[in-house]
Amino acid sequence: MQERKQGRRSAEAAEQTKCDILHAAADMFAEQGFERVSLRNISDKAGVSHSLIRHHFGSKEQIWQAISDGMDDFMQRYIAAILEYLPESYTSAQRVYHFLSYMSAFTLVHPRPIQFIADAVRQDDDALLRYFLRSKDEFSAAFSSLFDEYNRDNPEKPVDMWEMKWQMLQTVHAATSLRPMMAETWPECEGDHDKLLLKHWSLYNRIIAIQLDISADEMIKVDSLDSLLFDVPCHV
Structure with a gap:
């Protein structure tokens, strides 16, 4: 014993x-x-x-891969938590809007995945990037039904899932790579990174609301991005 x-x-x-x-x-x-x-x-x-x-x-490469695997597992569980939360009573536009709003809030508060992607892109050898993106089809399958449903409901104004994903990646990456410029844009929040991130997220939030015809009354309004995060255990 x-x-x-x-x-x-x-x-x-x-x-x-x-x-x-x-x-x-x-x-x-x-x-x-x-x-x-x-x-x-x-x-x-x-x-x-x-x-x-x-x-x-x-090796160092195997450590990097283990971290990437952990991120992969966490992000899939995080996406599942968002999808499970979205009420059935929401319209397809509201569901896409809330999904993008929640995902962008998480990646702004926790930029590690986007930092890993950006660093992998900068490598002379694309092995890290290929490893990081190996499950992209599995990821897209998890939420593609949201966009398919929206496009069926709104054939006069369809959206492209990959373009909207790219738009979100650009937004999140800008907050990391151009961080000093946020204080230039919103000088009233200089020195308070949380408020700067909220301003940055709010700009993106308004843009996707316009794209999806979400009214001002339906838009998410919060005082902190932390209130938009889901409690999903992280193993790494």
Whole structure:
């Protein structure tokens, strides 16, 4: 019995160590980019030995892939949570509008996925980008029915799912890559990043509301983007 308990504690400790390594590496990859981060950097930040990292993951690429896998799993569960929340009483336009509003709020507050995509695009070798995008068809299948339903209901004003996704990616990436410019645009919020993100999201929110003929009364109005986030456990 004692041996089983010790074995269980050892396994739990190993999983916690792996989790600590992934958290440290994810922060560094997002902030500095894949090329500028070394296994030694990760071991220093995680507070573990270089050899232990190699024992658990083998290489920097495998750590990056493990983080990408974790993001993939989380985002699929997050999308599912949004879709489950959307009331059946909503029109198809309202459902698409709310889905995009919730997704954009999450990616603005938690920009790590868009930072990973942007960094993968910058690599000379497209292996990271291909790995990150390997499940794009599975992702699109999860919410494509929203856009199909909207287009059936609004044949006179159809929307393209991929164009709207691209529009959202541009919006989110701008908040990360051009962050200082937000304070130039909304100087009254300078020094308060949360308020700047809310202003940035509100601009996007108005644009998609116009595209989908969402009235001013139907538009989402919040004082904080945190109120638009869903409680989905994150494993990385």
